[in-house]
Amino acid sequence: MPRTTTGHQVTGRNMNADELRIGIAGLGTVGAGLVKLLRANESIVAARAGRRVVVTAVAARDRTRDRGIDLGGVTWHDDALALARDPDVDVVVELIGGAEGIARELVTAALRAGRPVVTANKALIAVHGAELAELAELSGVPLMFEAAVAGGIPAIKAVREGLAADRLTRVGGILNGTCNYIMTAMRESGRPFADVLAEAQALGYAEADPSTDVDGIDAAHKLAILAGLAFGRPVAFSSVHVEGIRGIDALDLGFARALGYRIKLLGLARRREDGIEARVHPCLVPEKAPIAQVDGVFNAVVAEGAFVGRLMLEGRGAGEGPTATAVAADLIDIARGIAVPVWGRSADGLTQVEALPRTAFHEEYYLRLNVHDRPGVIADVTAVLRDHGVSLRSMLQHGRAGADDTSGEPSVPLVLVTHRTRESAMMEALARIAALPAVIGEPAMIRIEAG
Incomplete structure (x- = not known):
């Protein structure tokens, strides 16, 4: 059974200097998947991290739920904020979600305490990324969020680090697998939106309340992050133009096919002389375009630069395995002492920029x-x-x-x-x-x- 704390009293443990000790807040699909991955691939992770990466503490609401993992010997905190002050935790992993509330409080507390943070929370980074970047820099610790965009696709590293030397002019793509699945199924079957949405919910691709996905908010969070990385300045989330897919009719998908197009929900950010466009909405794209071939629950991230030209990364954008893999990649970087500024440049004087109006x-x-x-x-x-x-x-x-x-x-x-x-x-x-x-x-x- 996991050891339990109910407040500030946390049982200490003597950890080997060759271990990176992590505390996980949130044991949902991704949190449980991270525990499974770190244990199943323990030797691979240790070899690449230069030391073992071990889970020493967790925080979650329901202790009775069967998550398919053994938490014996792991400290269980009732209060997620306790992870920020647990002496047996070197890195806090935030997998709770949401731009406000306990997730924001935990990340802020951990950074102020000088603890590195890894998060998969796209809403938090999209809305509060500028202030959190400044706090991380002041504290001298990394804030990592590879899993916040496109699951297992290494989109953050590709845009922020792999393309760091180029002047990027465009970034975006298919950033929500739920919408892509619905649009694909509607196109292939001719069924209406409501029927396919119900199917996606039954299959676990859509939440009981699907509004964050189908109304474009999830994709907009991810686009705001990608735009900030591509253009070196966080884009104010409130200025991103957002439209979802509720208004797409099967009739439109048929007409699009007749015209040689497919309809996709795209997130698009462009650097223009007069400012930055950042928008999420359905688009007709030519059937032969590479992004038009990305179907089902898959995501695709596209970037364009003056020297690199256009590149596209495709893969599963969500789920236990892909997202846990992205979280683990950040943990390996921290174990190796690899730290990159949140937005790819110093947070000193970093301010948000408003996107151009529609x-x-x-x-x-x-x-x-x-x-x-x-x-x-x-x-x-x-x-x-x-x-x-x-x-x-x-x-x-x-x-x-x-x-x-x-x-x-x-x-x-x-x-x-x-x-x-x-x-x-x-x-x-x-x-x-x-x-x-x-x-x-x-x-x-x-x-x-x-x-």
Whole structure:
């Protein structure tokens, strides 16, 4: 049985100098997976870390839950904050999650106590990364978070360290496996969003409350981190433009296929002369583009630089094994004495930057309208686009959708693809198009990416 503490009284232990002793806060899927990995690969980890990495303490709420791991000889704290002052803990591993509350308190307390911290908490880093970076630097200890973005994909190290010598101009990709699974299943089966979401929940790919995933928040947390690493300044999370996938209809996936595209939820950050774009939303990408081939629960991280060109890393973005592997990689670095500034540069004078508003975006656009099947409708729609300086690249119309409003008049879906234009112009044009008498319901607009 694990030893127990109920407050400040922690049983000490004499540890060998050849050990890196870790305390884990949170024994969910990733926490239990980390314990399993460190024990199953003990010799591999020791060889690469230069010393054994051992779990000496844990903190979790439910002691009765069967996690499939033996915690005999491990100190169990009722209060996670006790890990920050446990003399038998060299490194605190925070796997609780959330930008506020006990997770933030624990990381702050550990850094102030001079304890290195490893976390998988993307929300915490995205929202409070600038202040935590300053605290870590003042305390002279590392704050590591490889597992916060894209699970087992070494995205943090690739962007912050592997590409440190290049001037990156773009970073992002498919950053949420739940959304990617849902979009893939909808495309392949033609089923509606609600049905596929229920399936994803039954399979364990989506939470009971899926809003953080399907509304784009999880991907936005990860994008804010990647943008900060790529451009050397943390991006204010509140300024990231975020749209989810609830509004994507199976009809859109079919039209996208007819046009030679697939629809993906992408996180995109670009360095521009007038600022930084940081946005998460569904995109049409060409079917032959590498990122269009990333399906199911897989993630993909894309980076572009002046010298490196474009590169893409693909793999599982979540789950016990991939995420635990990323946490362990950070522990090995700490054991070896390898420390990198949180944002790749000194925290001295580090301030957050606001992302550009959506009115500054310039894209090509896919528009789907449901319109009454009557003469002059297309002319009315194109006249509005013309008035706002939006030119059309192509148009697609397939059959009749049937009578679906109180008038009983036949309706038809109409798809328009525009040339590159300002989003502010598109927003103004869509407002006028939605008000046309022949247009039924709200128009659907999806941005188009080159891939």
